[in-house]
Amino acid sequence: MKRSRVNEIMLEGDAFIRSFGYVMPPFAYWTPEEFRARKADAAGILDARLGWDITDFGGGRFDELGLFLFTVRNGRAADLATGRGMLYAEKIMIARKDQVTPMHRHVVKAEDIINRGGGTLTLELFLSDAKGEIDLEAGVTVPSDGILRRLPAGGKLKLEPGESVTLLPGVWHAFWGEGADVLVGEVSTVNDDRTDNIFADPVGRFAEIEEDEDPQHLLVADYDRWFGT
Numbered sequence: 001m002k003r004s005r006v007n008e009i010m011l012e013g014d015a016f017i018r019s020f021g022y023v024m025p026p027f028a029y030w031t032p033e034e035f036r037a038r039k040a041d042a043a044g045i046l047d048a049r050l051g052w053d054i055t056d057f058g059g060g061r062f063d064e065l066g067l068f069l070f071t072v073r074n075g076r077a078a079d080l081a082t083g084r085g086m087l088y089a090e091k092i093m094i095a096r097k098d099q100v101t102p103m104h105r106h107v108v109k110a111e112d113i114i115n116r117g118g119g120t121l122t123l124e125l126f127l128s129d130a131k132g133e134i135d136l137e138a139g140v141t142v143p144s145d146g147i148l149r150r151l152p153a154g155g156k157l158k159l160e161p162g163e164s165v166t167l168l169p170g171v172w173h174a175f176w177g178e179g180a181d182v183l184v185g186e187v188s189t190v191n192d193d194r195t196d197n198i199f200a201d202p203v204g205r206f207a208e209i210e211e212d213e214d215p216q217h218l219l220v221a222d223y224d225r226w227f228g229t
């Protein structure tokens with residue numbers, strides 16, 4: 001996707017998020033030049049890969065297959081081994097109306113997906129079979145705000161504003177906004193998006209960017225090229 005489109009989506013996304021009273025942290029608004037000047041201060045941001053993550057899953061059709069994410073906090077993967085420390089992460093996301101995040105599962109990450117406002121968030125859910133592939137038969141039971149909800153394989157779970165679901169590793173999920181764009185929260189286990197997303201279809205996790213103008217703010221996927229992280 002074009003950098004100019006990424007810049008537009010950042011502006012639109014920021015306004016949408018603020019309309020619900022949620023404000024992203026100060027580093028969200030650094031220019032690439034400020035980021036470069038503050039590189040030494042920013043080690044925690046770069047190491048945890050905090051920040052903007054706008055993706056079309058490599059398909060070039062953001063409106064149909066895409067997701068706006070901003071990683072607000074992310075713990076230390078090394079702490080998982082000891083079972084104590086910063087084991088958690090938080091993202092704020094926007095699932096636009098009829099914009100699909102493709103079917104995927106995680107190996108390590110458990111995540112609560114929260115409808116924080118806007119339209120209905122619809123999730124299509126499957127369990128994994130013994131090989132980790134989509135189980136087309138088994139029913140799915142998921143905790144949703146303290147209540148177990150039971151669905152058939154491929155059932156659609158609809159979350160209204162205020163509602164959430166807990167997805168444990170291995171639960172296949174795709175989701176999209178219905179009726180209107182949705183502000184989505186994610187509270188999860190410490191997360192590495194480079195390694196912990198298994199997609200049902202061959203898609204990419206990050207967009208390929210065509211540099212038709214300067215970036216307004218850097219994407220997490222830009223950090224390696226800009227800072228050699």
Ligand SMILES: [Fe+2]
Binds near residue numbers: 104105106111173
């Ligand atoms: Fe997920």
